Amino acid sequence: MVVRLRDVAAAAGVSDATVSLALAGNPRISTATSARVIAAANQLGYRPNSAARALRTESTKSLGLIVSDVANPFFAELAGTIERQAAHEGYSLILCNSDEDVARQDDYLLNLLAGSQVDGVLLVPTASTTPGLRALAASGAKIVLLDRPITVSGTGAVAESLRTVPIVSSDPRQALADAAELLARLGHRRVGVVAPPLATPLGRDRRGQIRDALVSAGFRSRDIVVEEGDFRQESGYRAAEALLASGNPTVIIAADGPMGVGALKALRAHGIRVPHDMSVICFDDAPWFDLFDPPLSAIAQPIEELARAAIAAVLAQREGNPVLAAHPPCTFISRSSCGVPAG
Template sequence: MAVRMKDVAERAGVSSATVSLALAGDPRISQATRLNVERAAREMGYRPHVGARALRTASTRTIGLVVSDVANPFFADLAGAIQRAAATSSHSLVLCNSDEDPERQDEYLLNLLDGRQVDGVIVVPTSAMTPGLHRAGAAGARLVLLDRPIEVTGRDAAARHLRDCPVVRSDPGAALAEVAEWLTALGHRRIGIIAPPLQTQVGRERRDLLVEALVGRGVAHGEISVVEGDFRQDSGATAAIGLMRRTRPPTAIFAADGLMAVGALKGLRQAGLRVPRDVSLVGFDDAPWFDLFDPPLAAVAQPVDAMATAAVDAMLALLAGRPAHGAFPACRVVRRQSCGPAPEFDPRPSPPRRRR
């Protein structure tokens, strides 16, 4: 027999009206009562009729998520964490994959919003700004920008709305400074950087933060080589091979994206180079299977669970009409054996010279 709202109300010790309001995220219901009702509904397996609820409340209790590449392990992990976070508040998730295509992103975004399939959308932008994002901003859509911010220009209603959208992304500053300290302590003075697309803010940010940290630790600016990738494995392989063919090749490479780091490792192997004996490699977007490579791949890890929770919390605040806040949890460095001393570098202090 199907569990009714009345049954949940009896279990939670509240009225049926309170159950309805609590499950709809109504701000008049206290957090303690809402959590009590959600726990009772979950324990009893209560599932509200989505169509009837939408007619009553104009809410679908569904959140859209548009990621830029579901084949990227980082975004796959992030999507899973967002789904779990949304489920704790009895929200479903509709997942769309833009495949790093701005037009496809806009198509998904507008279809979700125009058709009232979802109450709001968490989106990982494929580029700095697109017509679809501008249109969503003009319509006052409830948006949370995830991982990649957008560059908003203009003063119209769309621009004002988009500037107010909460942004949830990791803070890589301290982790990239640690990478620079690690590399220079191992004697690396020629560094290659495989950057994400530089038309994106995240691409420029990761490049600039690492360059600044390296220069601050004594690496000559002219000894830092930057090659632009496109978030894909093949671009990482091509970039790594190109860097090592230079007259003064780097002794260490930093690939500022997980798939590009995997591609770089493959490219270095194809070129007959040994990691880390011939060249060290550090990636971004750590994955659980990075330690299965030979050698295990060092990487900067993004705080996936913290980002997912913050993105869902921001969306729920928007849906409830409360102030929504962005979040910038810190990254961390996972040190593994793909990073070693620079060739011919001896970490031991030089012995004192004898006086004649």
């Protein structure tokens, strides 16, 4: 049986993060707690990982990438592009899929990536600050956040370290302004939004960006109805049904690809034609969006630029050079899914 870090944590009666720090010899952990953790690890036969030391002192010419859902076409394409960019720089890539699961994400952070002694971690976070992310930051690991920001609370060295972690994410504001201008010109007045989870920084940011673009184009706030999804296709279906029941919109904007596909399925189930009865715009221009009937208008994220910026950021950390956040702009691609509203 494979003994995992969480098994040691349970046996010692401490958190996963405490085990990681104790086994790395972090002075923040008391002598008594460290002794208890080491005793539990020895009893269970757990092999302490050396991630913290490796990330600071050695180069394995490998990087770790944790995406939140490898089945999401955006992340699948982004992962492939990052792998090619890493190979161009002479690095191999270890790809992990957290499947929007916090525990699974932290398991990768504290075990798989740490045990593989990667030179840096590129992370699409499933939530705000987690124990695994705090432990990795405390270890001095090289971390870059992709696509999603995190909220850091509290004070202290670890919190300050997390606040300085660079983030590479796209800037959709101009693309949304272009989309909102088109919708206003076509005569739309009521908009339904399928937003990411509003408990996350990304969900709040994306909702605010969409609302700001629409209001600037002349839409009234009261005519913008938001329903929350969870990045999954099924949630897009449910959100679209809720919008149809409550907001009576003439256009739906879905804040990611799978939720957009779910919304389209809901419209089809209700006999609503696109764009004759409902216009649709979706984030993350999947390669097959132009094969839909009608082709789907999209806020396209700059995948090549994101991949280059992410690799550059983690390697700059590795070399001790200044690291800046990067926010390349999105592009609005207008296709046939937007039309004049019925009536």
